[in-house]
Amino acid sequence: MLILALETSCDETAVAVIRDGKEILSNLVASQIDLHKEFGGIVPEIAARAHTEKMIPLLKKVVTDCNLSLQNDIDAIAVTFGPGLVGSLLVGLSTAKALAYSLNKKLIGVNHIEAHLYAAWLEENSPPKFPALGLVVSGGHTELVLMKDHGKYKLLGATLDDAAGEAFDKVAKLLGLGYPGGPAISEAARKGNPDKFDLPRPMLEQDNFDFSFAGLKTAVLYLIRGDRGKTKNDKGFAQDMAASFQKAVVDTLVGKTLKAIKKYQPKSFILGGGVAANLELRKTLKEKLPNDVKFYCPPIELCTDNAAIVGANGYFKAKNKEFISWKDLKVDPVAEIE
Secondary structure, three states, X not given: OEEXXXXXXXXXEEEEEEEOOOEEEEEEEEEOHHHHHOOOOOOHHHHHHHHHHHHHHHHHHHHHHHOOOOOOOOOEEEEEEEOOOHHHHHHHHHHHHHHHHHHOOEEEEEEHHHHXXXXXXXXXXXXXXXXXXXXXXXXXXXXXXXXXXXXXXXXXXXXOOOOHHHHHHHHHHHOOOOOOHHHHHHHHHOOOOOOOOOOOOXXXXXXXXXXXXXXXXXHHHHHHHHOOOHHHOOHHHHHHHHHHHXXXXXHHHHHHHHHHHHHHOOOEEEEEOHHHHOHHHHHHHHHHOOOOOEEEOOOHHHHOOOOHHHHHHHHHHHHOOOOOOOOOOOOOOOOOOO
């Protein structure tokens, strides 16, 4: 089964073709980082306009690269409907609806967070076994999800304020390290001392699986203020702070994950989302996860937003005949895993 997948939830325009939920025939992404860099964050209107400019050329290139006929070869179309930025989501959804209507193809709505978990099924000969625990960590989301089967989820915990990726961006801006914050913090942290600053591990001792990173970000802000602007002149300070901040985030994410594993005893653990590209997080999880829980950590290019994960998720929804009329599918910027 061939799935054409579209993803425009935030600032990446992406189109992919996936065979049988695991084989990537094409997975193209048009990044908008350079457009938003001067603003230090994503500008929704600019993002939506860029999606409009990039979608059709990207779609044509994918079809050409794969030597496919949309009419004759594609079995269904999968598209992200949420969560995300309304204007961005509308571009992908409108394109998918037009294709589904004009080509008389089945349409599948995909939750962006759910899709990140399906990176574990792509190019994988031994896919995750259920029950599986998933940690999705991105710019807007930090969630622990128990997967009982395909399409059967239990949300164990989520961020109550800033997501981990959002905190990375904000702290990087405070330290003058640039945008996007995740790679900037990681690079600076390589040369810093992670034990230099005593930063909080928010909610780690609480008996739940929720997250909160706003207080951690504020703790960094107070330390910078107390240093009277030294960060502007002292590269070592920024590197030590980046390393200390990164360690606090990783300790919190890993600590909550290990608690959830102890309680729910999953057979597999899946890491997904843009922050899953963080090498310190990947390394620490690999070291601390129990040996009887198989760790699925996707390659970097499948951590950040892309359409291949949408196509993988779409395949399993298609197998369950979870199709929806183009008339009924709508964007949901605050969609949750159900």
